Amino acid sequence: METVAVYWEDRIKTYGFSETAGLSFLQWEASPEELSGLGAGLEGLEAPGTGMVLVLGQASGGRAVAFGLLVEQHREGEMLRCLREVLSEASRASVTGRSPAGLIHFYGPHFGDRYGIADAGLRTLHERDVPIIAIACSASSVYLVLPEERMASAKEALAEVFVRPGD
Amino acid sequence: MDRIRIDGIKLSGELALVRLASHPRPQFALSCGCGIMAANRINMPFVSAACVGDGARASWCVEMEERARAKALLDGNPDLEGYAEIVPSVGLVSLFPHRSSIAFLGRALQALGKAALPVHGLTSSLAPLTFVTDYALLEEAAAALEVFFALPPHQRPIRTHVQVAQSPIRKDEGPDGNGSGPS
Numbered sequence: 001m002e003t004v005a006v007y008w009e010d011r012i013k014t015y016g017f018s019e020t021a022g023l024s025f026l027q028w029e030a031s032p033e034e035l036s037g038l039g040a041g042l043e044g045l046e047a048p049g050t051g052m053v054l055v056l057g058q059a060s061g062g063r064a065v066a067f068g069l070l071v072e073q074h075r076e077g078e079m080l081r082c083l084r085e086v087l088s089e090a091s092r093a094s095v096t097g098r099s100p101a102g103l104i105h106f107y108g109p110h111f112g113d114r115y116g117i118a119d120a121g122l123r124t125l126h127e128r129d130v131p132i133i134a135i136a137c138s139a140s141s142v143y144l145v146l147p148e149e150r151m152a153s154a155k156e157a158l159a160e161v162f163v164r165p166g167d
Numbered sequence: 168m169d170r171i172r173i174d175g176i177k178l179s180g181e182l183a184l185v186r187l188a189s190h191p192r193p194q195f196a197l198s199c200g201c202g203i204m205a206a207n208r209i210n211m212p213f214v215s216a217a218c219v220g221d222g223a224r225a226s227w228c229v230e231m232e233e234r235a236r237a238k239a240l241l242d243g244n245p246d247l248e249g250y251a252e253i254v255p256s257v258g259l260v261s262l263f264p265h266r267s268s269i270a271f272l273g274r275a276l277q278a279l280g281k282a283a284l285p286v287h288g289l290t291s292s293l294a295p296l297t298f299v300t301d302y303a304l305l306e307e308a309a310a311a312l313e314v315f316f317a318l319p320p321h322q323r324p325i326r327t328h329v330q331v332a333q334s335p336i337r338k339d340e341g342p343d344g345n346g347s348g349p350s
Contacts, residue, residue, distance in 0.1 A: 051268050
């Protein structure tokens with residue numbers, strides 16, 4: 001069954017908009033054969049109240065998955081040590097941490113079903129020369145990972161194309 | 168091993184995955200690719216991209232029927248020519264809620280890794296943790312996840328049958344020109 005929705009918005013309406021600072025973006029690569037061991041290592045890292053903020057990943061043609069994990073900055077050292085312990089020697093060299101990072105998250109009506117949402121955000125940031133570290137969009141949410149010091153300029157740029165609740 | 172209780176597993180319809188890798192300017196390439204998709208009214212129900220470091224890569228999903236058009240449009244752009252690759256016939260398996268738990272992520276990776284299922288991409292969202300795998304293996308992926316996660320009694324993984332599409336009609340083309348809402 002298909003439903004057709006029509007949106008005529010000068011600025012795109014959002015239902016929620018939030019930002020978080022003081023984060024660290026960890027990156028590493030893992031081969032398909034390492035996923036199970038990596039998962040077991042990550043499972044042992046759980047500490048109450050200190051979970052993941054965001055995870056994303058992309059596989060290459062060679063099938064190795066490049067992971068990005070956003071955690072609170074104070075956990076960076078512990079997480080990097082764990083990742084280096086559980087990954088193979090070949091993958092270990094790929095482990096890096098980038099901090100301080102910030103996250104901007106917003107969601108809105110039918111975002112997962114509408115073309116142009118990711119483009120609207122990326123285009124305005126590109127036009128303002130605001131660098132992004134990563135982006136993830138699924139369901140109705142858009143997550144933008146940025147250098148923490150660029151969050152203010154990113155918010156300003158995004159306000160040109162997205163309406164925050166209460167604006 | 169106690170299985171982690173979850174509220175559900177959702178399986179998508181058939182999609183295609185677009186990959187952009189090894190571009191010297193990852194953010195520019197991603198922005199350019201997304202601009203091309205938007206200009207041609209191609210929806211991206213899943214986007215996952217890192218624009219820094221050696222692992223800088225971008226991938227996104229499009230509807231299966233849009234895969235050839237998406238590839239042609241990307242290859243036709245001089246800045247992206249040769250960087251786009253299409254993985255046909257993928258699907259999304261989402262389990263929820265992840266409760267921002269690293270252990271939850273760890274369990275899911277163990278499940279898919281032990282079953283030797285391909286992981287083409289992943290992202291977390293407000294509640295779901297979503298993986299991209301081969302469309303033909305979606306049921307197998309759900310079964311592998313159920314080894315580590317417990318659905319509520321009598322509940323099975325659900326397939327989405329409702330699809331929402333954004334109309335290409337613009338405001339100045341509308342029947343009454345007053346911007347009346349969704350139809």
